[in-house]
Amino acid sequence: MGDPFWLYYVFAGAMLTVAAYSLGLLGLSLRSSDPVGRDIDIAHLAMGTAMAGMFVVHWAFGPAWFWEAAFFALMIWFLVRSAQSVQQYGLHIPHEGIHAVMSLAMVLMYLYPMGATGAAMSMSGSSSASHGILDPGIGLILAVMFFGSAIFTLASPHKGSSHHGTHRRHALVYATAGASSAVTATPPESNGGIAGRGVRILTAPALEDLSHVMMCVGMGFMLILML
Amino acid sequence: MADTTLATTDVRLGLEHDAQGRIAGPARDAQRTFRLILATVWLTDAVLQIQPFMFTRGSNGFSGMLHGMASGNPGFVARTVTWNASIVSHQPVVTNALFALIQFVIAFGIVYPRTVRPALALSIVWALGVWWFGEGAGGVFLGAATPFGGGPGGVLYYAVLAVLLWPHQGPDEPFVAARAVGVRAARLIWVGVWGLLAVLTVVGSGRRPTALHDLVTRVESGQPGWLAHIDKVSAPFLLHHGTATAILLAAVCALAGASIYMAPWFMRLMIVVVCVAFAAIWIAVENLGGILAGGATDPNSGPLVLLLALLYWPSRSNVTSSRRVDALAVEVAEV
Numbered sequence: 001m002g003d004p005f006w007l008y009y010v011f012a013g014a015m016l017t018v019a020a021y022s023l024g025l026l027g028l029s030l031r032s033s034d035p036v037g038r039d040i041d042i043a044h045l046a047m048g049t050a051m052a053g054m055f056v057v058h059w060a061f062g063p064a065w066f067w068e069a070a071f072f073a074l075m076i077w078f079l080v081r082s083a084q085s086v087q088q089y090g091l092h093i094p095h096e097g098i099h100a101v102m103s104l105a106m107v108l109m110y111l112y113p114m115g116a117t118g119a120a121m122s123m124s125g126s127s128s129a130s131h132g133i134l135d136p137g138i139g140l141i142l143a144v145m146f147f148g149s150a151i152f153t154l155a156s157p158h159k160g161s162s163h164h165g166t167h168r169r170h171a172l173v174y175a176t177a178g179a180s181s182a183v184t185a186t187p188p189e190s191n192g193g194i195a196g197r198g199v200r201i202l203t204a205p206a207l208e209d210l211s212h213v214m215m216c217v218g219m220g221f222m223l224i225l226m227l
Numbered sequence: 228m229a230d231t232t233l234a235t236t237d238v239r240l241g242l243e244h245d246a247q248g249r250i251a252g253p254a255r256d257a258q259r260t261f262r263l264i265l266a267t268v269w270l271t272d273a274v275l276q277i278q279p280f281m282f283t284r285g286s287n288g289f290s291g292m293l294h295g296m297a298s299g300n301p302g303f304v305a306r307t308v309t310w311n312a313s314i315v316s317h318q319p320v321v322t323n324a325l326f327a328l329i330q331f332v333i334a335f336g337i338v339y340p341r342t343v344r345p346a347l348a349l350s351i352v353w354a355l356g357v358w359w360f361g362e363g364a365g366g367v368f369l370g371a372a373t374p375f376g377g378g379p380g381g382v383l384y385y386a387v388l389a390v391l392l393w394p395h396q397g398p399d400e401p402f403v404a405a406r407a408v409g410v411r412a413a414r415l416i417w418v419g420v421w422g423l424l425a426v427l428t429v430v431g432s433g434r435r436p437t438a439l440h441d442l443v444t445r446v447e448s449g450q451p452g453w454l455a456h457i458d459k460v461s462a463p464f465l466l467h468h469g470t471a472t473a474i475l476l477a478a479v480c481a482l483a484g485a486s487i488y489m490a491p492w493f494m495r496l497m498i499v500v501v502c503v504a505f506a507a508i509w510i511a512v513e514n515l516g517g518i519l520a521g522g523a524t525d526p527n528s529g530p531l532v533l534l535l536a537l538l539y540w541p542s543r544s545n546v547t548s549s550r551r552v553d554a555l556a557v558e559v560a561e562v
Binding site: 140147 | 270279
């Protein structure tokens with residue numbers, strides 16, 4: 001009996017679902033004047049697409065160097081945002097921090113697609129730097145961090161904080177309004193009707209957190225596969 | 228004074244901001260935080276369960292792993308383990324998917340207040356089942372359940388932790404573990420756990436240098452370079468000083484068990500000592516449960532022992548109250 005390929009398809013499908021969902025959120029965000037959470041949507045879109053290609057080889061596209069550069073840029077972006085958050089609100093763990101770590105993990109997975117035990121992610125067009133292997137200790141630490149992030153995100157009383165943080169004025173507004181901060185300037189569709197209901201469901205804070213949890217579990221699983 | 232009046236609290240989010248607008252954050256529920264850490268370990272276990280080789284038959288698959296647990300055990304244990312292994316061998320995909328699903332359910336169930344109790348109850352049943360049917364009772368009946376190798380079975384700690392982290396309102400005094408079961412029962416559990424570990428360290432093959440050496444060599448294959456280097460030190464060390472190390476660990480465990488009836492500072496000291504000792508064992512002997520070699524289903528006992536120990540960390544107010552009692556005793560004595 002070979003590898004459980006169906007499992008890879010399940011995870012690849014889940015990653016594509018997260019990517020599609022993030023694309024939807026990004027579309028709504030672009031129609032509003034508020035950029036809060038937009039960076040997370042872009043990151044999840046890129047990560048979901050790239051991860052799907054890692055799980056199922058013929059779903060992969062684009063050269064590895066492009067993805068490496070994209071995730072490196074995202075990592076720098078989130079590191080800067082984290083530093084700004086700490087500067088502004090004092091010493092705490094900013095929600096951008098975990099996204100910086102996730103971007104780092106993506107960079108590492110592209111740089112070292114071969115696991116220490118010889119197991120490889122099914123990524124096509126792997127980097128020229130792929131001769132080395134990722135230390136499984138680093139892979140395990142990252143995986144456990146993502147699992148922890150998934151659990152603590154679900155447990156957080158601040159729904160939607162995986163996208164918008166807990167200390168944003170938007171979160172304050174929408175915690176009481178029961179809506180997501182991604183649509184601060186309410187789009188016309190949300191005024192009523194089926195489209196409005198669709199927007200409300202799409203921007204539900206719990207759904208935003210769920211997409212983060214799926215991404216964390218998917219990424220953690222890929223790292224475990226690479227051990 | 229002026230600063231404190233400027234501090235604000237956002238009732239809606241439960242966030243406190245100080246005078247500079249910095250986040251103070253809501254008060255943390257230590258028991259819940261520990262529970263979420265336990266859930267994280269369960270989630271790690273669940274994902275380890277869906278590694279590709281776990282869905283396969285044969286000696287390198289899950290059923291082969293289970294079969295290995297039966298060897299050497301007395302008949303009444305070996306038969307149950309073999310029975311379990313044969314079911315897994317017949318339906319490796321279905322059974323492993325089911326096993327993984329149960330662990331996912333436990334991990335995510337612990338998160339929500341409405342499901343935390345059923346999830347913890349399920350985790351106790353599951354842990355005991357895995358201990359018997361999957362781990363051959365942790366090698367207890369073989370006399371090979373040394374804590375150096377994770378004895379009496381890493382999975383048993385999940386059950387103990389589930390009991391100690393059972394949701395219960397109240398203060399975390401004198402330590403978090405007392406909140407669920409009360410101070411008296413929590414102390415008994417602590418003494419029982421460390422007493423058992425002390426005994427298991429020196430009985431059977433637990434104090435035999437060759438057996439301890441073999442614990443390391445058995446798991447060193449496929450480990451990354453840095454861990455293989457550590458093994459090159461720990462394996463010969465245990466071969467030459469295994470008995471002395473086992474006796475030392477037994478003494479530390481016994482002292483840790485007794486420390487719960489002593490001063491909080493001593494309790495803290497012993498918690499630090501056992502945390503360092505079991506972290507070292509987890510890395511240098513258990514090799515992190517073999518996860519880094521890509522063939523493990525759980526991280527073994529190391530992180531769970533640490534979590535258990537930290538549940539008994541004496542609270543600040545406990546120190547204050549103990550000092551107050553001491554001061555009162557002095558005053559009474561002087562009168």
